[in-house]
Amino acid sequence: MFSTPDSACAEDTRQQAWLRRVAHVWSAMPRFALVFALLVSGVTPVPGSGQADEILVLAASSLADVLPPIGNDWEEATGVRVRFSFDATSRLAPQAANGAPADVFLSADETWIQWLDERQIIDQEQARRVAANGLAVVVPQGRRVPLDAEALVGIGRVAIGGEHVPAGRYAREALKASGVWGSVEGRTVVGGSARGVLEWVARGEVDAGVVYLTDALLEPGVTTAFIFNPTSHPAIEYWAASLRRSENPTAAAAFVEHLSSPDVSGVFSAAGFSSGAMDAEAGPAGESLQPGASPAGPSITSAIRLSFLVASLATVVGLLPAIGLGWLLARYDFRAKPIVSALVLAPLVIPPVVTGFLLLTVLGSQSALGRLLSAVGLPVPFTILGATLAAFIVGMPLYVLAVRGAFEAVDPLYEELSWTLGVPPRQTFRRISLPLALPGIAAGAVLAFARSLGEFGATVVLAGNVEGSTRTIPLAVYTLLESPSGRDAIWVLVGASVLISLTALTGYEALSRRQRGRRLEIDHGG
Amino acid sequence: MAGDSFRGWELAVEVPLATRTLTLAIDTRCRTVAIVGPSGAGKSTLLRVLAGVEKRASGSLTMDGGVWLDSVAGTVVPPWDRHVGWVPQEAQLFPHLTVRENLQYAGAPDADVEQTAELVDAASLLDRRPRRLSGGERQRVALARALLASPSILLLDEPFSALDRPRRVQLATDVRRWSEENDVPLVLVSHDEQDTEILADEHWHLNDGIFSRTATGPPHDSSAGPG
Numbered sequence: 001m002f003s004t005p006d007s008a009c010a011e012d013t014r015q016q017a018w019l020r021r022v023a024h025v026w027s028a029m030p031r032f033a034l035v036f037a038l039l040v041s042g043v044t045p046v047p048g049s050g051q052a053d054e055i056l057v058l059a060a061s062s063l064a065d066v067l068p069p070i071g072n073d074w075e076e077a078t079g080v081r082v083r084f085s086f087d088a089t090s091r092l093a094p095q096a097a098n099g100a101p102a103d104v105f106l107s108a109d110e111t112w113i114q115w116l117d118e119r120q121i122i123d124q125e126q127a128r129r130v131a132a133n134g135l136a137v138v139v140p141q142g143r144r145v146p147l148d149a150e151a152l153v154g155i156g157r158v159a160i161g162g163e164h165v166p167a168g169r170y171a172r173e174a175l176k177a178s179g180v181w182g183s184v185e186g187r188t189v190v191g192g193s194a195r196g197v198l199e200w201v202a203r204g205e206v207d208a209g210v211v212y213l214t215d216a217l218l219e220p221g222v223t224t225a226f227i228f229n230p231t232s233h234p235a236i237e238y239w240a241a242s243l244r245r246s247e248n249p250t251a252a253a254a255f256v257e258h259l260s261s262p263d264v265s266g267v268f269s270a271a272g273f274s275s276g277a278m279d280a281e282a283g284p285a286g287e288s289l290q291p292g293a294s295p296a297g298p299s300i301t302s303a304i305r306l307s308f309l310v311a312s313l314a315t316v317v318g319l320l321p322a323i324g325l326g327w328l329l330a331r332y333d334f335r336a337k338p339i340v341s342a343l344v345l346a347p348l349v350i351p352p353v354v355t356g357f358l359l360l361t362v363l364g365s366q367s368a369l370g371r372l373l374s375a376v377g378l379p380v381p382f383t384i385l386g387a388t389l390a391a392f393i394v395g396m397p398l399y400v401l402a403v404r405g406a407f408e409a410v411d412p413l414y415e416e417l418s419w420t421l422g423v424p425p426r427q428t429f430r431r432i433s434l435p436l437a438l439p440g441i442a443a444g445a446v447l448a449f450a451r452s453l454g455e456f457g458a459t460v461v462l463a464g465n466v467e468g469s470t471r472t473i474p475l476a477v478y479t480l481l482e483s484p485s486g487r488d489a490i491w492v493l494v495g496a497s498v499l500i501s502l503t504a505l506t507g508y509e510a511l512s513r514r515q516r517g518r519r520l521e522i523d524h525g526g
Numbered sequence: 527m528a529g530d531s532f533r534g535w536e537l538a539v540e541v542p543l544a545t546r547t548l549t550l551a552i553d554t555r556c557r558t559v560a561i562v563g564p565s566g567a568g569k570s571t572l573l574r575v576l577a578g579v580e581k582r583a584s585g586s587l588t589m590d591g592g593v594w595l596d597s598v599a600g601t602v603v604p605p606w607d608r609h610v611g612w613v614p615q616e617a618q619l620f621p622h623l624t625v626r627e628n629l630q631y632a633g634a635p636d637a638d639v640e641q642t643a644e645l646v647d648a649a650s651l652l653d654r655r656p657r658r659l660s661g662g663e664r665q666r667v668a669l670a671r672a673l674l675a676s677p678s679i680l681l682l683d684e685p686f687s688a689l690d691r692p693r694r695v696q697l698a699t700d701v702r703r704w705s706e707e708n709d710v711p712l713v714l715v716s717h718d719e720q721d722t723e724i725l726a727d728e729h730w731h732l733n734d735g736i737f738s739r740t741a742t743g744p745p746h747d748s749s750a751g752p753g
Contacts, residue, residue: 414620416579419605420612421632421675431631435622 054081055251056466058092058100060108060238062133062167062194062212064479066271067106074258080251085466086479088165088194095464096121096243098364099374100382103252106130106240106259108194109166113239120244126253127241128260131273134213135170135233138222140204145225149178149232156207159189159197167194170233171210177232198222199481212236214272238273300492302468303476307500310384310472311452314391315445318399322444326403327433331412348397352457356390359462363389386463387470391452399448406440406515407433443511450504453497473497532557532590532711535679539575539585539595541568550575552730552737557711558702560726567732569715570615573681576713577612578605589679590711611677611710613685618668619656625667626652634674645700646670647693661688666697673704680705680712686721698724 059067064086071082085092085100089108096105097119105122107113117124137152139145146152152175160175161168168190175181189205191197194212201209202221209222216224240259242252258264268274325344329337347355363370363380373380380386410433418428434441456474463470465479473493480490534555541548548568561569574580575587578594587595594603619628625648629639643649646666656664665688672680680701686694702725705712714725722729730737 413614413616416574416577416605417612417614417618418620418631419579420577420608420610421671422606422609423631424604424606432620436620 053079054083055103055246055248055255056101057082057084057104057106057255058096058102059084059086059106060089060092060166061086061479062108062215063106063238064195065218066214066268066273070259070264070267074255078251078254080248080255082255083467085464085471087465088161090162090165095382098360098366098381099245099370099379100464100466101245101247101379102243102382103246103248104240104242104255106238107166108133108236108238109169109234110237110239112166113241116241122241122243124241126256127239128256129237130240130259131238131265131268133236133238133273134230135167135174135228135236136211136213136216137208137225137228138198138201138211138216138219139208139225140201140206141221141223143204143207143223145223146208148226149175149180149228152180152208153183157187157189158184159191159200159206159209161194161197161210162190165194166236167197167210167212170236174210174228174233178228195481217272299467300476300489300496303471303473303493304496306384306387306468306470307453307472310387310391311395311449313388314395314452315399315449317388318392318396318448319441319445322396322399322403322448323434323441325400326405326441326444327407327429329400330404330407344400345397347394347458352390352394352455352459353461355393356458356461359386359389359393359458363462381462382464382466382470384463384469387459387472390458390462391455394455394458395448395451398451399444402444402447403437403441406437406444409440409515410436437515439511440515443508443515446504446508446511450501450508453500453504532709535576535587535589537572537575537585537587539583539587541571541575541580541583543571543582550737554728554730556726556728558705558714558726558728559712560714560716560722560729561732562716562722562729563732569732570683572732573612573614573683573713573715576679576681577610578603578608579612609676609678611672611675611680613665613668613672613680613682615683615687618664619659619671621656623656624652625654625656625659628656628667629671629674631671632675634676638674642670642674643667645673645704646697662690662693665689669697669701677710680710682712682725683715684717685714686716686718694718695720695724701725 057067057071064084067084067086071084074080075082085095085102087095089112092105093107093112093116096102096116105113105116107116113122113124113127116122117127137146137149139155144155146155152158160171163169163172172181175184189200191200191209194215197209198211198215198219200206201211202219208225210228213224213227216222240256242249242256246252325340329341329344360381361367363373363386370380378385380389414432414436415425415428418432419425423431453472454474455472456478459470459472460475460478465471465475471479473496477490477493477497480493532555534553536553538551539549541550548571550568550572552572561572563569571580575583575595576589583595584597585595586593586597589608592603593599593601594608595601619625620631623631625643626639629643629652630636634642639652640649643652646669648663648666648670651659651663651667656667659667665685669682669685672682682701685701686697689697698721701712704710705725712725714722716722716725728739730739
């Protein structure tokens, strides 16, 4: 399996052999290592904001197609880089309240602006109305088109946004005002966001959906049936405000002003938005707009690189704890063992979102620990550190299980023999237990790496969905799902994701077989 | 026979096993002791207790005048400070190291390694991996590794079981000579009468934890008896 040349010096030979063994394990995955090296090189951890020439904008997901070009233009004009994190306003606002290192907040309604003002996150006085939108009913292409709200009574399932999502609230109001809510309510399917609803309609999963006019115009897979009368629902207004905690307040305020300037309103209206609150019915017809190509949508390479970086960091950071815990659980009996074991395994069965929430509670800006970490320059929420931590915690159970199994596969007799040869436990661990368990430990690392790559739930809660900092492959896919122009990019990411996972699992299987081979070798040795 | 200085060993321990508690008591002044008896009598456990790797053992053990275990006083000499040359029945060689690395494990100088490898007729095996050795070759290397640990006592558990007859006699004779030349006492567990005849002056029969001197061994120290 391994060959070791003769050497006059016993200690050197052992160290060389050990290093060669490590190298051997890694060389079992040459392609993996190459891809890894290529992707990780050139990636630098980007903290949220705080750089003088950069601002981070949290924006409602219905703006995902119109904002990036505006940001690009502004970036070119001012030299200040603009990064976006798109999600439902209802999810972004708590992130902002929990200490997201953002500079500007773009809400899909005024209520959340008020909510943030109450929490001293923004100053409502300084908020600007930047655009308005209409509410439309869409149906899958080729299906029967209801001409007005009354016609919805005769239609099957109707998708609307959740009741805390602005789009969902507007939809309920509009359906109630049109007098059909009583009939439609029993047939509604509630989606997470306006874009999620659109996706269902485009796939024909539902018979109709209530979405923003701009989204309806962007999605080629749907037909816009009619637009609700703007008086039937509260004004759909987008509000921009700079965050009080912005480390770049001048640029943040300037960007807010820019968004509400006449230069930009043209871009908004070209995308189907209107600049005023009460003229939503003036939206252009569907044919006049091409489905928007989103030049600065979630970057594929950035997502893949970031995923590798976060997963590698989590794997490396987790190595020593996994070895320590695996060894402890494999070789020692103590009263608290069931508790330690349960705590280690807990993230395997606790929903990742709950894990993320607990981490956010302990490490968020509301907690003393979180404030302390922030003060020493290591803020956890919405940073790459948070994404790594989430991946680390969620990957830990598999890591420890694999390492524990590897140590359990090492016959304790070898350790006892080593002791009687005058080598105390610590050196025995280094010279016997660790090398014999190495393939299994490497298998655990690969498994933890693969799990970290797929981590979503805890990451999105603890670290948010920030391009370049925390938007890993799963979050990028999630973001693209909500963007009608994201089809092709999704498939690249889905392909990458499946490929990486299968490669990792193949590596895991090979390494596990090697560890089992060790075991057979040992059994055979009697 | 050299080394009248050896003060013998005295053992009185209890070992809680899965199904029963094994009581072992023996007191001998003899330098070379063979333990015989049926399977499951506790022979291997006795060697583990002497080696210090049987953590469950409680009681007392005095070896050549030194206290190795005294549960009442809380004294335990750990295995790495006992300097025993233990050759257990199974899993003898470290599978990730070459034969040479196995022999060097306890830190013996190269010259000693070569010399001891010659003694057990394993000089040609030095650069092999354990899995490429036959059962008999493994046993010889494991024995050499124990000899190279500068042991204060040799603990041999069926050390020649995989060897053919002529080689077995030869190796037993060599080990006996080595033990006398280096003034190292030994305890042998074996089913083989020839092994025990060659290697040990005193034969003890162990049955369910009870020791009794057997008639087969040549009388060495008639004052010693079951403890």
